[in-house]
Amino acid sequence: MSADTPTLLDRQFLTMRAKLLELAADWDRLERGGELAGNDSRLEQLRDAVRVLLEESRPRAEKVQTIFSRRYDPSWRSAMNI
Amino acid sequence: MDYIDPHIHMVSRITDDYETLARMGCVAISEPAFWAGFDRGSVDGFRDYFRQLTQVEPRRAAQYGIAHFTWLCINAKEAENVTLSREVIAMIPEFLDAPNVLGIGEIGLNKNTKNEATVFLEHLELAVTHRQSVLIHTPHLEDKYQGTRMILDMLCDDSRIDRGRVLVDHVEEHTIGPVLDAGFWAGMTLYPVTKCTPARAADMVEQFGSERLMVNSAGDWGPSKPTAVPDFIFEMRSRGHSESLIRKIVYENPLEFFRQSEHFDWQPRA
Numbered sequence: 001m002s003a004d005t006p007t008l009l010d011r012q013f014l015t016m017r018a019k020l021l022e023l024a025a026d027w028d029r030l031e032r033g034g035e036l037a038g039n040d041s042r043l044e045q046l047r048d049a050v051r052v053l054l055e056e057s058r059p060r061a062e063k064v065q066t067i068f069s070r071r072y073d074p075s076w077r078s079a080m081n082i
Numbered sequence: 083m084d085y086i087d088p089h090i091h092m093v094s095r096i097t098d099d100y101e102t103l104a105r106m107g108c109v110a111i112s113e114p115a116f117w118a119g120f121d122r123g124s125v126d127g128f129r130d131y132f133r134q135l136t137q138v139e140p141r142r143a144a145q146y147g148i149a150h151f152t153w154l155c156i157n158a159k160e161a162e163n164v165t166l167s168r169e170v171i172a173m174i175p176e177f178l179d180a181p182n183v184l185g186i187g188e189i190g191l192n193k194n195t196k197n198e199a200t201v202f203l204e205h206l207e208l209a210v211t212h213r214q215s216v217l218i219h220t221p222h223l224e225d226k227y228q229g230t231r232m233i234l235d236m237l238c239d240d241s242r243i244d245r246g247r248v249l250v251d252h253v254e255e256h257t258i259g260p261v262l263d264a265g266f267w268a269g270m271t272l273y274p275v276t277k278c279t280p281a282r283a284a285d286m287v288e289q290f291g292s293e294r295l296m297v298n299s300a301g302d303w304g305p306s307k308p309t310a311v312p313d314f315i316f317e318m319r320s321r322g323h324s325e326s327l328i329r330k331i332v333y334e335n336p337l338e339f340f341r342q343s344e345h346f347d348w349q350p351r352a
Contacts, residue, residue: 002288002321059289061282065256069227070194076232080196082203 023050083325084351085332086110087311088339089188089217089251089269089298092139092150093118093131099301099308104146106312110348112340113139114153114188114217119303121160125169128156129176136180149348151340153187153217154178161192161201171201171208178212184343185209187217188251191229194221203236206243215247215343220257222276230257234264247342251298254278258286267294267339272310280310280317287318292330296339 003011036043049064073079090111092100103111113135115128122128135152143150154177156170177183189205191198209216221229233250237243250261251269254277261268270283278286283297301308311332318328340346 002284002323059255061285062255065254066227068224069256070224072228072231074231074235077235080199082196082199 083107083315083329083332084109085311085315086112086336086340087298087301087308088112088249088296088336089114089271089300090308091116091300091302092143093134094303095301095308097142097145100143100146100148103308104148106309108148108311109351110149110151110336110340111143112151112153112184112217112336114219115155115157116188116219116302117157117159121163122166125166125173128170129173132174132177136177136182140182149182151182151184151343151346151348152180153185154183155186155189155205156201157188158190158192158198158202158219158221161189161198162195164197164200167201168204171204174208175212178214179345181345183345184340185215185217185247187215187249188219189216190219191221191233192219192225194225194229194232199232199236202233206236206240210240210242213344215339216243216249218248218250220250220252222252226252226254227256231260234260234266237266238264247339249296249339252277253286255282255286258290262290262294267296267335269296269298271298271300272307272314273300274305274307280314283314284317284321284323287323287327287331292327292335294335295331296335297331 045067048067052060052063052067085107087108090113092111092113115131115135132154135154140150154174156167161167186205186209189202191202206216218233220226220233237248245265249267249269252271253261253268258268270286271277272280272283287295297311297314299308299310300306315328315332
């Protein structure tokens, strides 16, 4: 089984810190590039994904995946006539 | 540890990679037919490709003690051309008796279009008619969830499909549950940026267990790492998982799945 939380935190703290710094620097770089023409839904997806990280409930990875996914319509076969 | 990579595109790799795989413990691989980076113009282009998969690559792999198996189809990207797809599907039976062919694959969806779905269903018909196992490609990025659910719909609507003989590949956190719940095998592809990392694959093993689950490298012409399965083994060991659990995922599960194919008579080394 995987290690307990204190052990995992010891092992992963610096990696997680580095990933957050990368993301923060990415965002600063985007802002330095100036305003986007019109609304770009990708930025909102990124913001929604970061909000999920701060939630207190799992599964965060699955929720982030869903944010970046197209909607599934169960009636797709009739829509496509297949 | 001996391991099997159930999804790796060796036509895209140099011979040195075979040697590296052998040194890392790879004893067998399976190579699904896929997109070559450009759309082929004729059925003869695919006929030559299938000769490469059934004749050339097995010889190249054998030089390094690796058993090479393969799957045949026209991939989802080129399936947008339905006329060419039907010509390729009609030609595939010429190769189904080759000794390293395990089944039909990697069929699936790319942009989840009507043409792709049509060709996917015609591939399924071919597999059922010839009693072949099936290896399935699921779309990338924003198309993955929708496409995976469409694929599951088509599979589950056909009562002739033996779910134990179908591997749905490239699953991630949002698609692994529906695939396993429906009774299919699931493959996690370790691939930079667009698919899954060894750490996330290990997370999914911890959450979903090891039944009907495999890992692969894809190892194609894009940015990819043919030794990604050993990276997964290393990740699992670093977390303290048992050798028996790791071996089940990287060796015994592929072996169990492959053994359902008529031509798979490979014997593990003593």
